Amino acid sequence: MSDKPVIGFIGVGLMGHGMAKNLLQAGYPLVVKGNRNRAPVDDLVGMGATEATSPKEMAQQCDIIHICLSNSPQVEGVIRGPDGILAGAREGLIVIDASTADPNSTLALAEELAGKGATMVDAPLGRTPKEAEEGTLDVMVGCDPATFDKIRPVIDCWGGNVNHMGPTGNGHKMKLLMNFVSMGYASLYAEATVLGAKAGIAPAQFRDVIGSSRLANGFFDTFMRYTVDRDRDAHKFAVANAAKDLRYVNAMAMEAGMVNVMSSAALQYFAHVEAIGKGQDYVPMISDHVARLCGVDMEEEAKKGR
Numbered sequence: 179m180s181d182k183p184v185i186g187f188i189g190v191g192l193m194g195h196g197m198a199k200n201l202l203q204a205g206y207p208l209v210v211k212g213n214r215n216r217a218p219v220d221d222l223v224g225m226g227a228t229e230a231t232s233p234k235e236m237a238q239q240c241d242i243i244h245i246c247l248s249n250s251p252q253v254e255g256v257i258r259g260p261d262g263i264l265a266g267a268r269e270g271l272i273v274i275d276a277s278t279a280d281p282n283s284t285l286a287l288a289e290e291l292a293g294k295g296a297t298m299v300d301a302p303l304g305r306t307p308k309e310a311e312e313g314t315l316d317v318m319v320g321c322d323p324a325t326f327d328k329i330r331p332v333i334d335c336w337g338g339n340v341n342h343m344g345p346t347g348n349g350h351k352m353k354l355l356m357n358f359v360s361m362g363y364a365s366l367y368a369e370a371t372v373l374g375a376k377a378g379i380a381p382a383q384f385r386d387v388i389g390s391s392r393l394a395n396g397f398f399d400t401f402m403r404y405t406v407d408r409d410r411d412a413h414k415f416a417v418a419n420a421a422k423d424l425r426y427v428n429a430m431a432m433e434a435g436m437v438n439v440m441s442s443a444a445l446q447y448f449a450h451v452e453a454i455g456k457g458q459d460y461v462p463m464i465s466d467h468v469a470r471l472c473g474v475d476m477e478e479e480a481k482k483g484r
Contacts, residue, residue: 298321
């Protein structure tokens with residue numbers, strides 16, 4: 179019989195599968211709740227996880243529950259639904275929301291869980307499914323210090339760069355700032371690459387110069403690995419999720435009462451791609467859409483100078 183806490187995991191998709199796998203490999207008893215895609219659930223069950231029929235059932239069995247979903251309405255559904263976590267919550271339960279969510283929603287859910295003696299932790303993620311599988315994700319944690327000390331060994335199973343940001347809600351606020359920067363980069367890189375192509379600078383040349391300068395960074399590398407090398411899996415993060423995050427950023431800025439010219443501008447390319455029905459394209463593919471708007475075939479431009 180394990181002396182480790184029983185861990186639940188809701189949302190074992192691109193990011194969640196690797197995180198859950200690492201918890202299993204660290205010896206934690208794991209209970210999973212799947213969605214339409216059975217493959218990751220079946221894979222984890224094959225490694226020793228058990229499957230819950232509902233979030234309520236999971237809350238009744240588990241000491242700590244992870245949620246890794248796409249947006250706040252989905253998180254609210256698994257917590258507040260008729261068979262949700264609140265329906266089965268008990269004293270001492272800890273819910274770790276690794277989604278990128280609206281901080282106001284997070285704070286409301288935290289209050290509701292506290293009414294059942296449970297604790298809400300926001301621990302959104304940075305990096306990609308590759309790092310999720312490797313257990314080296316960036317993590318921004320919002321909770322009280324005592325809870326952070328209690329969950330740190332669990333988070334260390336799937337997180338590499340773990341930062342305690344302060345009280346509940348601050349993790350999601352920091353994650354929105356991170357995604358504002360990264361999606362701002364995506365918009366900037368796409369527009370600059372297309373402008374270069376229109377002006378006679380091949381995308382490969384643009385990458386060589388920027389990539390070898392002090393302006394280089396990991397996000398630039400993965401963005402250009404698609405834009406120039408056409409590696410579709412270079413950064414598996416959907417445009418729809420990026421657009422959602424930028425909307426949350428704009429709402430946070432409005433609530434803070436500040437001018438937000440850059441975050442408003444960054445949203446526009448992503449909103450366009452959603453509007454034409456391509457929201458499931460990955461973020462680096464923004465470069466193709468910006469190119470089409472400007473009469474450029476990025477597939478052909480990418481061949482130049484490679």
